[in-house]
Amino acid sequence: MNHLKDYNRISPAVIKRLPRYKRYLSDLRKKGIERVSSGKLGELMGCTASQIRQDLNNFGGFGQQGYGYNVAALSEEIDGILGLAKNYKLVIIGVGNLGRAVHNYVSAYNKEYTIGAIFDVNPDIIGTNVGTHTILDVSQLPAHLSENKVDIGIITTTLDGAQEIANLLVNGGVGGIWNFAPLDLEVPEEIAITSVHISDSLQELTFYINNGNNL
Amino acid sequence: MNHLKDYNRISPAVIKRLPRYKRYLSDLRKKGIERVSSGKLGELMGCTASQIRQDLNNFGGFGQQGYGYNVAALSEEIDGILGLAKNYKLVIIGVGNLGRAVHNYVSAYNKEYTIGAIFDVNPDIIGTNVGTHTILDVSQLPAHLSENKVDIGIITTTLDGAQEIANLLVNGGVGGIWNFAPLDLEVPEEIAITSVHISDSLQELTFYINNGNNL
DNA sequence: TAGATTGTTAATCGATTAACAATC
DNA sequence: TAGATTGTTAATCGATTAACAATC
Numbered sequence: 001m002n003h004l005k006d007y008n009r010i011s012p013a014v015i016k017r018l019p020r021y022k023r024y025l026s027d028l029r030k031k032g033i034e035r036v037s038s039g040k041l042g043e044l045m046g047c048t049a050s051q052i053r054q055d056l057n058n059f060g061g062f063g064q065q066g067y068g069y070n071v072a073a074l075s076e077e078i079d080g081i082l083g084l085a086k087n088y089k090l091v092i093i094g095v096g097n098l099g100r101a102v103h104n105y106v107s108a109y110n111k112e113y114t115i116g117a118i119f120d121v122n123p124d125i126i127g128t129n130v131g132t133h134t135i136l137d138v139s140q141l142p143a144h145l146s147e148n149k150v151d152i153g154i155i156t157t158t159l160d161g162a163q164e165i166a167n168l169l170v171n172g173g174v175g176g177i178w179n180f181a182p183l184d185l186e187v188p189e190e191i192a193i194t195s196v197h198i199s200d201s202l203q204e205l206t207f208y209i210n211n212g213n214n215l
Numbered sequence: 216m217n218h219l220k221d222y223n224r225i226s227p228a229v230i231k232r233l234p235r236y237k238r239y240l241s242d243l244r245k246k247g248i249e250r251v252s253s254g255k256l257g258e259l260m261g262c263t264a265s266q267i268r269q270d271l272n273n274f275g276g277f278g279q280q281g282y283g284y285n286v287a288a289l290s291e292e293i294d295g296i297l298g299l300a301k302n303y304k305l306v307i308i309g310v311g312n313l314g315r316a317v318h319n320y321v322s323a324y325n326k327e328y329t330i331g332a333i334f335d336v337n338p339d340i341i342g343t344n345v346g347t348h349t350i351l352d353v354s355q356l357p358a359h360l361s362e363n364k365v366d367i368g369i370i371t372t373t374l375d376g377a378q379e380i381a382n383l384l385v386n387g388g389v390g391g392i393w394n395f396a397p398l399d400l401e402v403p404e405e406i407a408i409t410s411v412h413i414s415d416s417l418q419e420l421t422f423y424i425n426n427g428n429n430l
Numbered sequence: 431t432a433g434a435t436t437g438t439t440a441a442t443c444g445a446t447t448a449a450c451a452a453t454c
Numbered sequence: 455t456a457g458a459t460t461g462t463t464a465a466t467c468g469a470t471t472a473a474c475a476a477t478c
């Protein structure tokens with residue numbers, strides 16, 4: 001399925017664009033469109049055909065001259081590249097509104113991601129249910145990690161204590177951390193980490209409101 | 216306060232880093248550290264001193280040779296650049312868990328952002344309260360926009376209908392849109408828009424879990 | 431004054447776009 | 455076959471880093 005190139009040398013800018021390609025392809029698929037050229041896709045996405053071809057050719061030659069790309073096939077290739085063919089076990093730490101939103105969101109996946117357990121520090125909600133999960137005390141996190149293989153730890157706590165949670169996750173052997181707390185966590189470099197910095201995003205928007213959009 | 220250069224020509228990469236500088240400076244401030252050199256800050260942030268000086272000099276010369284930067288003063292300069300000295304009126308459309316999380320988050324600001332009204336389509340929650348706000352029917356959004364100056368519309372709905380909400384916001388004269396729905400909204404180019412693509416972020420993380428971190 | 435560190439120019443590096451031969 | 459469109463190399467553009475004179 002994937003052409004076994006050296007994915008480590010591929011620019012982060014390219015990787016960041018893959019989910020976006022996936023969104024547009026899934027859109028085309030819904031509309032029943034079978035094939036698309038880099039030219040047409042570039043028009044839809046607001047980027048150059050050249051960029052699309054360059055990006056995809058990092059991973060393999062998925063197109064066909066004179067035809068373009070098969071939408072369904074390309075979409076599946078991208079899933080393969082991203083690693084969405086596998087299943088990942090998750091834990092969520094912090095079950096406030098944001099944690100619940102992420103819980104809902106991830107629960108909608110039927111294959112790729114499975115929530116193993118959810119944790120909080122607030123005694124008022126520990127023991128209550130969210131969907132099919134019961135909120136556990138965060139003190140049980142290390143035990144859970146040692147008894148279960150967990151791929152991704154999701155941090156939806158506030159700033160305070162987020163680094164300590166990250167340490168527990170790292171020591172518990174997770175493969176990656178999905179961080180929503182407003183700080184840059186320090187983790188060993190073999191641990192993958194992606195942060196969603198919500199407040200940064202609002203401040204960026206504020207700049208562009210005052211200074212005209214990114215053109 | 217700001218040195219009135221042409222902020223429109225500044226690279227988006229620089230703008231994206233400003234909130235991050237702000238976070239580190241506020242951290243130093245909390246620790247009671249008064250001054251910092253680009254060298255020391257670069258060490259903390261994991262970037263070059265050169266980049267920090269280049270970034271800041273897009274906006275003005277905030278440092279002093281032989282001394283470095285005054286933490287508090289630089290922090291306030293960055294606030295000014297981002298436009299955080301003003302107050303912005305917001306509306307939130309979509310009061311599920313994500314909308315509530317954003318509501319909480321924004322409510323914590325005391326000066327910069329003020330929530331004017333919140334909207335949803337779900338009759339079960341319309342009329343109920345979130346903090347001091349009563350959830351309004353989304354059909355009342357156009358009227359609200361014509362009666363109130365709204366700076367930022369926050370879209371925390373699902374994919375379906377998000378573009379229609381964006382159209383209402385644009386027609387209602389908002390200055391910018393903060394989008395959490397998993398699509399690229401189409402808006403006129405004079406409208407600032409920043410999206411938080413949560414699902415894209417998880418997929419990016421998944422890639423790095425499988426392929427080693429961004430090094 | 432001497433040392434430190436900036437502001438800024440020049441050099442390098444990486445990412446995007448253009449061009450075109452290969453080929454379906 | 456002729457037309458379309460890819461894969462890929464070369465050219466351009468932009469962003470990062472290095473270097474250093476200016477100066478506090």
